[in-house]
Amino acid sequence: MGCFYVQVEQRKNPELRGLPMAVVQYNSWQGGRLIAVSYEAQRCGVKHSMRGAESKQVCPQIQLVQVPVARGKADLNSYWSAGSEVSSVVSILSRKGRCERASIDEVYLDLTDAAETMLAEAPPERLEAIEEEALKSHVLGLDNEDRSEAKENVRRLLCKSNADRRDKLLACGALIVAELGLLVLKETEFTCSAGIAHNKMLAKLASGMNKPAQQTVVPLSSVKGLLESLPIRKMKQLGGELGSSLQSDLGVNTVGDLLQFSEEKLQEHYGINTGGISGEEVEGRLLPKSYGPGKTFPGPQALKTISSLSSALT
Known part of the structure; x- marks a missing residue:
């Protein structure tokens, strides 16, 4: 959101x-x-x-x-009240799968079972019509320079009968997410953007690519191109000290650079846990793990002494 x-x-x-x-x-x-x-x-x-x-x-x-x-x-009461409404958004999303609320306005949704069911019972290629919202999807790697043909290109891709099974599941995910987005808008008047991919990391990256109120799909064939030139600091958990270490110690500036190193080599530098491959699944969690309050004291109000800090805290 x-x-x-x-x-x-x-x-x-x-x-x-x-x-x-x-x-x-x-x-x-x-x-x-x-x-x-x-x-x-x-x-x-x-x-x-x-x-x-x-x-x-x-x-x-x-x-x-x-x-x-x-x-x-x-x-901030009006924002907190609206934030509590996000719980109803999570409720809407949880109709289709396991939800993990990552923050006040961000949720991971595991659509595996829902997509498997759709693929078995009503696959996209058998549908008489595809919802307009799903046809607005952005699909990485799909050439849509001619905007007049963009929706037809998306339709052909979503309904491709000989596609890899994993990409067929993504197509089902695109249809489901489009439907959920419209439900969220109807019930809360809030819009949301979405990334649809085979793991949390890729979905998170894709969700920010086309905003506002749009969804981005990452087919398997587009993953390498997406990651190759992606700055390392845009990756989750690599924006801080670990990202700086990768740049200074290993000369890694993009994810493509990082992929040149074996898992064993990364473990030599950063240990088994940090240098390993993450298979993190979506956790069933309807509340964010933590809330972080903060306050900025700019210009003439900047805190320069212990006494001024004490006054601000009281």
Whole structure:
């Protein structure tokens, strides 16, 4: 569920939909810190690291919505209430498979059984019609330069009778996820993007490729091309110290570089657990593992002494 705070504000004020906008923190210094940026604003060059005043310079037409204030502090109740509605989203998704809630607005869904059932009982190639939402899917490796033929290309791929069985399961997954996305929109007014692949890592990567409210499918034939030039730091758990170590110690900058090393060689450097191959499955968990509160003290409000920190905490 992309730009969650933005979606909450757009649901309250539908006129903001489709416009470049951002939600800013209640502190008004330099226009407030951006805590959520719409995709329209991102395409104009607005970044989460900016403050409101800077975002106006980059995108003069941006709409800035301030976090509500109660008793002189940020009032996040509307966002928390909306966040609790994500539980209903998880409930919708869990109708089709095992759900693992990874954060307030991110869920992994294991569709193996549902896809197997569809493939056995109503495979895509036997369907009289494919839902429009599924035909909007982005399929990695599919040449869709001619947008007028894009949906027909997707239809042919999803309904390919002689496809590899694993890709047929992905096609079933695409149909199921398209249906679920429409249900989420109908019941919550929130949109979500999805990545459909054979493991969590690939699904996570694909989910961010086409936003907002779109889904991306990763066929087996496209995996190598996707990973070959992918910066190592875009991989889950490789954005921090481990990623830095791979770059400095082994000269690894892309996943393609990493794949040149054997599992044994990686274990020599990083141990059996870290240097091994992950077969992580989707866990049945409906609540995120943890919540992380944070606060930024910019400019003249920056915390420089122990006493100022103590005052802020009290």
